[in-house]
Amino acid sequence: DVKVTQSSRYLVKRTGEKVFLECVQDMDHENMFWYRQDPGLGLRLIYFSYDVKMKEKGDIPEGYSVSREKKERFSLILESASTNQTSMYLCASSWGVGAYEQYFGPGTRLTVT
Amino acid sequence: DQQVKQNSPSLSVQEGRISILNCDYTNSMFDYFLWYKKYPAEGPTFLISISSIKDKNEDGRFTVFLNKSAKHLSLHIVPSQPGDSAVYFCAASDTNAGGTSYGKLTFGQGTILTVHP
Numbered sequence: 001d002v003k004v005t006q007s008s009r010y011l012v013k014r015t016g017e018k019v020f021l022e023c024v025q026d027m028d029h030e031n032m033f034w035y036r037q038d039p040g041l042g043l044r045l046i047y048f049s050y051d052v053k054m055k056e057k058g059d060i061p062e063g064y065s066v067s068r069e070k071k072e073r074f075s076l077i078l079e080s081a082s083t084n085q086t087s088m089y090l091c092a093s094s095w096g097v098g099a100y101e102q103y104f105g106p107g108t109r110l111t112v113t
Numbered sequence: 114d115q116q117v118k119q120n121s122p123s124l125s126v127q128e129g130r131i132s133i134l135n136c137d138y139t140n141s142m143f144d145y146f147l148w149y150k151k152y153p154a155e156g157p158t159f160l161i162s163i164s165s166i167k168d169k170n171e172d173g174r175f176t177v178f179l180n181k182s183a184k185h186l187s188l189h190i191v192p193s194q195p196g197d198s199a200v201y202f203c204a205a206s207d208t209n210a211g212g213t214s215y216g217k218l219t220f221g222q223g224t225i226l227t228v229h230p
Contacts, residue, residue, distance in 0.1 A: 031216055043220040094216045100145050100206050104156030
């Protein structure tokens with residue numbers, strides 16, 4: 001079974017703090033993705049990575065950055081958290097080129113106060 | 114611009130009856146479609162998919178129908194069970210995008226399905 005884990009289930013941070021969200025997958029997947037889920041908006045892609053040290057912007061990258069130093073780990077960074085970044089953050093992974101089924105972690109509920 | 118739309122935020126169905134969840138898309142380049150189910154406090158899990166070369170795909174109680182001319186797909190659950198109560202997301206991909214598309218999915222807003230015993 002593919003397992004995608006996220007470092008925290010719940011996180012509360014203050015405005016202006018730097019926030020790190022970590023994601024680890026154990027199936028040697030090439031692709032990794034970060035989404036945020038908001039009511040009425042569904043899942044929106046923030047960033048994705050198709051290889052170590054490679055990244056591409058998704059639909060809503062503003063205010064976020066990512067890091068992928070190892071194949072199994074993909075980090076989402078909020079350089080200076082703002083209240084409009086309060087959301088559910090979901091990490092996903094998939095096999096590689098031509099693979100469209102993504103496997104999701106349980107999510108991190110981030111609240112920025 | 115929402116390229117994948119699920120216009121019904123919620124659906125309520127009696128146990129044993131059919132649940133029909135709908136999804137519309139605007140990007141004619143989308144050629145692969147997936148449905149995901151999400152329970153509270155869990156990540157979405159893959160349910161069923163369909164390629165644009167087909168108009169129907171079945172897996173047990175779940176059937177997905179694709180109408181390319183209408184840019185519409187639907188998920189049928191028969192018979193519905195209380196354990197099917199969850200948020201359902203449809204997603205779409207352009208498999209010919211090439212370059213760095215790398216399996217990117219565009220998701221709809223989700224539909225909350227409630228199946229009453």
